[in-house]
Amino acid sequence: MSAFESTIKETAALIETALDDFLPQSDGPLGRVVDAMRWGALDGGKRLRPFLVIAAADMFDAPRARSIRVGCAVEMIHCYSLVHDDLPAMDDSDLRRGRPSVHKKFDDATAILAGDALLTQAFEILAELETHPDGNVRCAVALELARASGKAGMVGGQMIDIYAEQKDFDLAGVTQLQRLKTGALIRFGAVGGGLIAEASSDEVAALAAYAEDLGLAFQIVDDILDATADAETLGKPAGQDAEMDKATFIKLLGMDGAKSKAAELVERCKSHLDPFGDAAAPLKGAADFVFERKS
């Protein structure tokens, strides 16, 4: 295991414990929604977005207790999006992280409510005093997460993605779609970490520039992994079977073009962190991890 993999595993364990504490089990109908929230949020995932929060906040020596709370908030939003995305009305997926998706384990109504409850609890956590003693800081972080999650961010990107299945998008169109759908929460990770640590506006801008390039690289790698898995299933060279009704980076750039674009973005994203010197090593490690990941 690389040094970076051990680091992200350590922060993932901190997030797992904190999420477990935020979601205590209970009895009756309320217990059912909590069980479904736990099924959707615990025991899985790379915890990349919370890692970005913690690593960015660490650069400014912010208390870990605060960055872990902000990390849990963004992970709850991410998990809610996966729970809803798996529903029959969206991607209709029976499996998530190698086990039954929430609506398969429970039922559709419970999955909708569990997703809603994860979404709302994320903002409850950010509003609580323990997140930061200064209400202005708590408000700034909540505002940033709301914008990243809603119609100007992830939800907007998902809407465009559903619509785009019938349309031919050019590179600028796909880039914009992915900036919203997956990029906005990744961007929040680094920016949220800077905000909770009361970094200067220039420092937050550098974190945003890093995370914007990182988010795009993440999505290109996701497309490469999907195309490779499809090719293995179909027994054809990777990249030749990109879904024709869906705009992907593979469809627009080809497999080799997509790989070099991802590599270019990873190098560029790391360069935005140069002003932070050695303190930025964990965030730079995250960029290499995104490029090299296999799942």
Ligand code: GRG
């Ligand atoms: C339903 C409002 C709503 C939005 C859904 C993000 C999203 C929008 C849907 C997920 C579909 C998907 C699989 C997109 C590809 C990129 C992505 C977000 C992958 C999953 O993120 P990882 O790899 O997952 O960080 P883990 O399991 O590691 O947390």
